[in-house]
Amino acid sequence: MKFKNALEQRCYEIAQDALGSSVRMEHNKRLQIESALFPEVAAFKGPPTKEIDVLVAELLDNPRITVLVSCKEFSKRAEPAHVQEWAAVVRTMNNYSNGTVYLGMVVSSKGFTSGCEAWATTHNLGLIPPLKGKNLTFSSSTVLSMFERTLTALRKRVRLRNDDLVEAPAFFDFVYSLVSDFEGHEEAAQDGRYFAYPERWISSFGEMYSSLAGQQVEDLMVTDHSASILGLSGGVSCRFTGSNVEFGLGFELSGGHLAVPVCLKNLEGEPCTLAFIKAATVGLLVTSAADFGDYIEFGLDGRFNLGMFRDGFRLVSTESPVESHRL
Numbered sequence: 001m002k003f004k005n006a007l008e009q010r011c012y013e014i015a016q017d018a019l020g021s022s023v024r025m026e027h028n029k030r031l032q033i034e035s036a037l038f039p040e041v042a043a044f045k046g047p048p049t050k051e052i053d054v055l056v057a058e059l060l061d062n063p064r065i066t067v068l069v070s071c072k073e074f075s076k077r078a079e080p081a082h083v084q085e086w087a088a089v090v091r092t093m094n095n096y097s098n099g100t101v102y103l104g105m106v107v108s109s110k111g112f113t114s115g116c117e118a119w120a121t122t123h124n125l126g127l128i129p130p131l132k133g134k135n136l137t138f139s140s141s142t143v144l145s146m147f148e149r150t151l152t153a154l155r156k157r158v159r160l161r162n163d164d165l166v167e168a169p170a171f172f173d174f175v176y177s178l179v180s181d182f183e184g185h186e187e188a189a190q191d192g193r194y195f196a197y198p199e200r201w202i203s204s205f206g207e208m209y210s211s212l213a214g215q216q217v218e219d220l221m222v223t224d225h226s227a228s229i230l231g232l233s234g235g236v237s238c239r240f241t242g243s244n245v246e247f248g249l250g251f252e253l254s255g256g257h258l259a260v261p262v263c264l265k266n267l268e269g270e271p272c273t274l275a276f277i278k279a280a281t282v283g284l285l286v287t288s289a290a291d292f293g294d295y296i297e298f299g300l301d302g303r304f305n306l307g308m309f310r311d312g313f314r315l316v317s318t319e320s321p322v323e324s325h326r327l
Contacts, residue, residue: 005071070106104171153178194207
């Protein structure tokens with residue numbers, strides 16, 4: 001199957017996982033309604049002919065409930081006209097259906113402008129991401145997570161009760177209730193420092209240290225994206241970008257583009273090589289940690305402190321006397 005953009009493809013894959021084989025993607029479809037007095041109405045004919053791209057998902061057979069999803073991947077936020085267009089499609093399908101209930105949803109990778117909500121609430125369309133509350137810019141992965149949550153919950157909801165979703169703005173409110181809490185999550189993520197992988201959940205210093213403590217050092221590197229990476233045993237890693245500390249599983253530690261790191265030793269910050277730091281630290285256990293803002297530091301076996309900057313590393317011996325243990 002061919003897709004017009006990446007958003008369409010991911011929405012289709014998510015819908016298939018959530019709802020099964022009844023999901024289909026149709027391009028340039030001239031929608032045929034089930035009962036109409038005039039063929040031109042049924043085919044959305046007129047100047048111009050009404051053809052749309054639609055993700056169709058069957059939710060329930062008795063009563064027959066279908067959700068029609070419009071996937072908008074623009075360079076900027078969707079405008080009211082885009083929501084208005086989908087409102088006309090869903091309204092017409094419901095007006096001329098023969099017992100099928102059509103629910104409409106619009107997924108926009110860049111969000112919506114003000115004015116879209118008025119059309120969505122009036123015509124009972126679900127908007128992803130939400131427009132109520134603070135107008136945040138959501139990442140594409142967050143938008144897809146919202147879509148997945150909505151379809152999973154909707155599948156269960158229509159089996160319990162569905163008649164109350166038909167009247168506006170019930171379906172709009174239902175979708176919003178499922179995805180509105182992402183606003184707080186995204187807002188926190190904008191100011192967050194610690195993130196746990198592979199989910200990239202917002203985390204804390206304590207959780208970071210608990211995940212890394214007791215793991216052996218296996219590798220150190222710096223990427224051309226100004227991030228230093230500490231590879232540990234068990235597939236666990238820590239990546240420091242200066243503002244964020246990312247840790248956990250799922251980091252790619254091989255391939256890609258690596259940068260020449262700035263490597264220092266001793267408290268005075270004498271230049272050294274990455275090979276020198278690796279030779280001293282690989283195989284040692286993480287036994288402590290500290291966060292100093294522009295760098296983080298890990299204690300290794302009670303013998304060294306390994307500092308991670310976004311562009312390199314610094315190694316200091318913690319053994320006494322200091323002069324006898326200079327590196």
